[in-house]
Amino acid sequence: MDIPKSCNCQHCELKPLFFDSIKDEEFSYICNSKHEQSYAKGSVICIEGEAITEFMYLKSGLVKIHKRENERRDQIIKIAKPLDYVNLLSIFSDNFYHYSVTAIEDSVVCFVDLAVIKSLVHTNGAFAMGMIQKMNRTTDVILQTVLEISKKNLRGRIAYVLLYFADQVYFSEKFELPLARKEIAEFIEMTAENVIRILSEFRKDGIIKINGKTIEIENRLRLQQIMEHG
């Protein structure tokens, strides 16, 4: 074994995600080039337009992937958690990021030199195949989500977001929204005013409880109906 004792990658919970198919001797290669970094909530991990030099994936926390539309508006493409965020979107298609990534909760990101990854794609077919699959799935999900959201009406979109956080992120009927009202609006293509209006509406109808950023789902069935049929 060539792996330095300091390297804990072999036991990383995220190893199976990507690096299952690589051999031990290749592994030290990755392990030596990797580094981790913490980001406080709100801090920027990468900015669209920057050069892409590293392959990165989220170890813990929550991030938003977004794109500047104009001076006063961002478009959020995806909210991502560990295991589903890896910067696969443009890393092989261009030398520059097409999207920014910002932590919306305290997060830890692991970086691996992109050249190392590329060389692995060249030399290890199984790894390449895994990469392609992961990439394909990631973009499939994003595209499907964007299309799905865009065809709902505003109430349906809000219901979607609330259920998304409850079911996919926090696994609880009660949670703290990691996004400001305005950011929610940027995610589901509407205005901040209407986000608030509809949240209040849901509150009056007894569908949810609101306390600042804390949301509690009270009538899940109703919320699901709204999500599906407006």
Place this chain on the structure above:
Amino acid sequence: MDIPKSCNCQHCELKPLFFDSIKDEEFSYICNSKHEQSYAKGSVICIEGEAITEFMYLKSGLVKIHKRENERRDQIIKIAKPLDYVNLLSIFSDNFYHYSVTAIEDSVVCFVDLAVIKSLVHTNGAFAMGMIQKMNRTTDVILQTVLEISKKNLRGRIAYVLLYFADQVYFSEKFELPLARKEIAEFIEMTAENVIRILSEFRKDGIIKINGKTIEIENRLRLQQIMEHG
């Protein structure tokens, strides 16, 4: 050389797109497993939900990639021409198509057994890398287009479609729309009535001429302004 005389793939104009990096001995492998098929305008090339068994790319013609939303409405994801249509969207992420493909002009499609492609990914790193790049670019473009369209108003969307056909497909100010009004609506997320209404508006304003499915752009500058600022 192992390549059968009947195989013209070596001189195929689309060879550089994908198969530039493969060796001659691998080439006969592809060539033997490939077959071509013609599709008349309107005929279906593949249907969402079907098993994916082949890698395919468009040799000539024009297709729409679409997805059933409900009984009476389709969503068109992309209009694709040779060189930009290759079914990369879900082929590695799932065993079933997520989208349907239908010819909107007479088209010819070339098929290669998917297992052959997959084995090449495993054994030929440069090929894998090329595949990843192409895939990344394809999805980048689709996602960007969907987002771009969704933030325009209706007039902007119609302007976008007209300029798209003029500049990207037919390379002419005068062309025949390959899509029905309703299909245009399905592409840019609006109703068929409004497609017609806005086309008529453009006609009255002297921006375009309309004769059935034939469109002629008369005031390109104005059209571009509308596309950008609504």
Place this chain on the structure above:
DNA sequence: CGCGGCTTTGATGTTCATCAAGTAAAGTGG
């Protein structure tokens, strides 16, 4: 010739963005 699908136009109502104004919360400097 007549039928069904595609196209066109008009009238109507709903949905949503925008504007305005006020309140609460959070950060900033003395």
Place this chain on the structure above:
DNA sequence: CCACTTTACTTGATGAACATCAAAGCCGCG
């Protein structure tokens, strides 16, 4: 720690943009 400023949140009123409904003309096809 308090006054101050700024930023986030909330509600209401208004108008514009867009979908829906209805009806009629057109065209190709059996």
